[in-house]
Amino acid sequence: MTLGAAAILLCGLAAGQKEQKPAELQLTNDGKMLRPANYREWVWLSSGIGMSYQPGASASEHPVFDNVFASPSAYRVFAATGKWPSGTVLVLEIRASQSNASINKSGHFQGDLEGIEVHVKDDRIPGGWGFYGFGKDKSSATLIPKTASCYSCHEQHGAVDTTFVQFYPTLLEVARAKNVLRANY
Amino acid sequence: MTLGAAAILLCGLAAGQKEQKPAELQLTNDGKMLRPANYREWVWLSSGIGMSYQPGASASEHPVFDNVFASPSAYRVFAATGKWPSGTVLVLEIRASQSNASINKSGHFQGDLEGIEVHVKDDRIPGGWGFYGFGKDKSSATLIPKTASCYSCHEQHGAVDTTFVQFYPTLLEVARAKNVLRANY
Numbered sequence: 001m002t003l004g005a006a007a008i009l010l011c012g013l014a015a016g017q018k019e020q021k022p023a024e025l026q027l028t029n030d031g032k033m034l035r036p037a038n039y040r041e042w043v044w045l046s047s048g049i050g051m052s053y054q055p056g057a058s059a060s061e062h063p064v065f066d067n068v069f070a071s072p073s074a075y076r077v078f079a080a081t082g083k084w085p086s087g088t089v090l091v092l093e094i095r096a097s098q099s100n101a102s103i104n105k106s107g108h109f110q111g112d113l114e115g116i117e118v119h120v121k122d123d124r125i126p127g128g129w130g131f132y133g134f135g136k137d138k139s140s141a142t143l144i145p146k147t148a149s150c151y152s153c154h155e156q157h158g159a160v161d162t163t164f165v166q167f168y169p170t171l172l173e174v175a176r177a178k179n180v181l182r183a184n185y
Numbered sequence: 186m187t188l189g190a191a192a193i194l195l196c197g198l199a200a201g202q203k204e205q206k207p208a209e210l211q212l213t214n215d216g217k218m219l220r221p222a223n224y225r226e227w228v229w230l231s232s233g234i235g236m237s238y239q240p241g242a243s244a245s246e247h248p249v250f251d252n253v254f255a256s257p258s259a260y261r262v263f264a265a266t267g268k269w270p271s272g273t274v275l276v277l278e279i280r281a282s283q284s285n286a287s288i289n290k291s292g293h294f295q296g297d298l299e300g301i302e303v304h305v306k307d308d309r310i311p312g313g314w315g316f317y318g319f320g321k322d323k324s325s326a327t328l329i330p331k332t333a334s335c336y337s338c339h340e341q342h343g344a345v346d347t348t349f350v351q352f353y354p355t356l357l358e359v360a361r362a363k364n365v366l367r368a369n370y
Contacts, residue, residue, distance in 0.1 A: 040355055041260075044229030047250065050292030057291045065232065075226075095354065102351045102370060103342045106242045107235030109352045157288045166287045167294045169280065170225055185287060 024071035082178025088121040159185035209256035230353040267363025273306040344370035
């Protein structure tokens, strides 16, 4: 499927179904997604630092933090059922780390924004889930092609429905209780 | 001031003012604070890892994450004014870090809860701010004595009103815009 086809698909259904979608999922008539405006006030799932899925990756002197937020309506459904509803929006925010500043002497705290990427579950997207990259300040983004490695990696390794619930400790408890964890994640 | 006096103060005013306080600030009639039940759904401010204010502290093999959450009503006031209102509740959550699990090969992600500490702004507390330690599973806590080092450290180094806004990047932007940063934090 091409980006153009995805755009038509998103466009064609957006008009008719807009009123059923949560406000956090803002798709435009030309198949773009608008940058989530207030995701910092959504429900935070967890943060990591310097994470890499590549064997042999060496630790960086300046590792980045990754912060993950869920749209409130999607969070509530997941907390109750262990399943992500259509309309789910997950935001991955990347921030620089700092160490020696103010009274801090070791370890790391968070600094400037480096960019955000968004993972969306929507019936209008082929395969059900789509990724959008907004970088540091893009106001809109088009669907990342389904051939990108983010899709195959999330499909192969995501503990629940292509999402990395294994790295979100409170949702991992929910997933265990609801028995929705994929085998061998 | 003794803990007993603080208890009386908290107790004496709690009955009369209860209806004016946000739901997140739960003080009991015997001067205790109840563990915040749903702070993970509050507004997350930031996370650090392995942070230490002691010069010469060596990096740990198993550094802990520190996650900070603000009660929603307090967050909204701070975002608009750069000031913490009476009734503010800030939760510091400590979690273990993990590294080699699932497909992760380097860096750190978050694991088990190790404990929570709470910082409260309330007119009924001498000095205006109080700390409460809940550990991993205590359902209530008494005010930490004002002689504890957390008070003097926060008073001397907190960038805004005894709080470490310098480590919360989005609130730091607000504080700069509102010109409320203390000199030499």
